[in-house]
Amino acid sequence: MLSTYLSRDAARRLRHGAPWLRREDIVSMEGTPQPGELVQLRDEDGAVLGLGDVDLEASLAVRRLGLPDEAVEGLIPRHLRHAFERRGRLVDDPRFCRIVNDDGDGLPGLIVDRYDAHFVVQTLTRSMDARHQDITRALVEVTGAGSVLLRNDTPRRRALGLPTQRPHVLYGTPPRWCRVLELGARFTVDLTYGLGTGYAYDQRELRRIVGRMAWDARVLDVNCNVGGLFVHAGLHGARHILAFDADADTGDLARENAEANGLLGRVFVEKGTALQALRAVRETFDLVLLDTCRVDSPEAFVEHVQYALRRTRHGGRLLVVGHHPPLPPGGFDDLVATACESEARIATRLARPGLPPDHPTLVGSPGAEYLDAVALEVT
Structure with missing residues (x-):
């Protein structure tokens, strides 16, 4: 097995739990490992630090896969x-x-x-x-x-x-089509062409929060995908739901999922992007659901939140979901606050739902906390 030797500082960081290192942390290498070929990671004195992948073309050139005493086999x-x-x-x-x-x-x-x-x-x-x-x-x-x-x-x-x-x-x-059961709801998802892998498991804690805020509410969901959020609003007592998705086929699937969960007559799904929907709708709602997964810049994120605030009634609730990138790490709260200030709305944070337990993250891992969300009461 080839060995890759790391600087003293890099070796110290790896021993203290760092999951990755950059190219400049490498002191020397034995040969050039092929993609998928595990190497032994060593300090400058030759002591084994663990197993890892080394790819000099990647921004994170060294990724740890095993501890010093871990066998390669299996x-x-x-x-x-x-x-x-x-x-x-x-x-x-x-x-x-x-x-x-x-x-x-x-x-x-x-x-x-x-x-x-x-x-x-x-x-x-x-x-x-x-x-x-x-x-x-x-x-x-x-x-x-x-x-x-x-x-x-x-x-x-x-x-x-x-x-x-x-x-x-x-x-x-x-x-191609598969049934998902989650938190008492059922969904048909498209494994082959659906967003991501077909269903956003990472939003499970958001669905719990939506259920707690939805009783007797008029709900607006401007980027509904297959209905993962609004279905839980309906199952927990929302009386009227207006939803939008930019993709017509996905919108059809959202309608099917609404019907499969007994929401026929309470849910109306239309075609349109989130911004188109927020601009076109004129009334206000008790609960607005804003997933910004298709937003491509911090400036566009702020614009979406501004329009969502306009669609949220006085005393209503707004769930905002942000993704990194395009949002800068640690910038989510400041951007939401900027939107609230520009609209002269006072927002009280009710909850900060995060990634669920099936999305464990290693402390210090790049991009691990890629999702931010906040549930607000807006006055």
Whole structure:
């Protein structure tokens, strides 16, 4: 096995839990490791620090995969088994959740979402790209997967400088349409072409908050996707829901999910972007749901929040969801405050829902806290 030698400061950081290092932290290397080839990470004196992936083309050139005493053999199945057991303890229904969340599960660059017997994989490093067969084999061995689908068609890969590719099957026969059961609701999702991997498991805590704010409310959801948020508003007593999505097919799926959850007659789904909807609608609502996942700049984020505030009645509630990037790390609260000040609205924070337990994050991992959300009462 090749070795990569790290500076004294980098070795110290790695010993203290740092999950990644940059190219300038490398002192010397034995040969050039191929993508997917594990190397031993060593300090300048040759002491072993652990196992890792090394990619000199990546901004984060060194990613740790194993501790100093960890064996190379069976590493992926071992980490996958631990991740699987963790969900069994922490998730309400582990048949429908994220099974592997990048560094948080010791497998940097790997995302795996579970839809009962079907698994959707995303790889976010060249090293994990090279391990598709090993990942598939481990999923079948550890979880008994009926099918494995690769979804490397996301904007996140482009942002990392990785090529995108059409969804394709790694194992079995995955269905295009799949049923998700979560928090007492049922959803049909599109595994092949749906946003992300088909369903936003990372918004589970947001759905809980929506349920608590929705009783007898008139609700506006301007970026509804398959209805993950507004369905829970309806199930918890919302009397009228107006929803929008920019994609007509996704809007059709949202209508189907509303009907499947007994909300026929209370939910109306129309086509339009979030900003188009916020500009076109003139009345105010008791609860406004604003997911800014399609926003491409901090300035556009502030504009969306400004319009959402105008659509929120006096004493009403507003749920704002932001994503990093395009928002700068730590900038979410300031941007929301800027929008409130510009609209002369006083906002009281009711809750700060974050990522659910099936999205563990390693402290210090880049981009780990990629989602910010706040529930506000607006006067």
